[in-house]
Amino acid sequence: MKSILQKLASFWFRPIAPERLSILRLITGGFSLWYLLARYEMFQKIAQSELSLYDPVGLATLLSEPLSFPVFKGLLLLTIGLNILYILGWKFRFTGPLFALSLMLLMCYRNSWSMIYHNYNGLVMHVMVIGFTAAADTLSIDAWRQKGTKWLEEVKPDWQYGWPILLICTLTVITYVLAGFAKIYGDLAWDWMSGEAMRSQVAVDAIRKNLFGSQASPLFEWIYPHTSLFLMMGIMTMILELGAPLALLNQKIGYIWALLTCSMHWGIYFIMGIHFPYQMGGFIFLAFFPLERLWFMARTRLIKAKLIAQ
């Protein structure tokens, strides 16, 4: 028992370079800022929807009634402000958790108006982990203020930066496993893999798009008669969703799983026209990759350029 716990501890608390967590802070922060600014008008419109459409989810259930518009706008602006500080890594001890909580509340509220969107759960969860951990020890204003001109110097890998990465990977994997279980425990159980269900799902989606003034994918109309293609996609989806935990056990499997799952989202986009930017851009899978190497390469060039200049 003791050795199992020891193995688990050494797996969970393995040292990782702090830059990976910092880069994830920069990327998740950049992504959420883009999301909030691009949908600034839409957020405001939704907050002024008819009250009868309000069906609170998540943190929004703590509110006794919908927020008044000025309060909502205040929350939106506060979240954008905190988002910028989160990216910069300024007084991250406070701004990190505050941003994570305000983004969570804002997104819960946004999903409380008759439809839950599943494409940003990953972003909110990742920010929750990053915001509450030591993600601004490098590549941040905090690091620059603390180290001054030595801010470029290498910081040793440490378990403090390893477990948040593993937690992000684990939470990502769990969401896919849950999606797989929902199919197995649904009405169709393992028959879901036959592809027939997926074909019907996509057909329904295409009809909806046509009748609501959007455009169904021409690719879907072309592949509709080919049931064997849907069978293959059904099996592949199940393997990727239920097999997701394997991605945690081995680095190479992690890479392959991340690439294939990212491709699955592109497939969904081409067939259904459903856009999952956080997944399609690969952002949800970045924690699986040694992002710090990119920074190391950039830093070497920066140092060389500095030396040449001197």
Place this chain on the structure above:
Amino acid sequence: MKYSKTTATLFSLLLIILVSSPLSENWQQKPKDSFPLSYYPMFSLKRGKTHSLYHIVGYDKAENRYVIPYKYVGSGGLNQVRRQINKICRKGEGDKLARKVAKRLAKKTKVPFSRLERVEVIRATYTLEDYFLHDNQTPKKERVIASQQIKRQ
């Protein structure tokens, strides 16, 4: 923020348990989805050979029929607006919806919407095979829930 190994373990376990907790929804009689703790039910539903839905169409003077884009009906994305329409129609407030859309369309200057004279909230049923295999986009059944003239000034 740095933690002791015990605190880091507790924090990790808490999040892992929370994110996994919606799994139990699969055994509920009426599962309820949430955010961000979801059981990801999308694409898991069993679909029949037909599909029924509420949607909105407009007619011009020559009785040509046009689909009214979701952006003219409500706020949010397509599926969000679709659900809003479902909710309103199930509450028996189709008339109210038709009036709201007619009012919005009255302000439109873009053709063909500027030429529309009437809107209808419709409940239609389509056969999937006919729609995609036989290129037959005519609904199997159709029922007008509400109709409203568009009054322009």
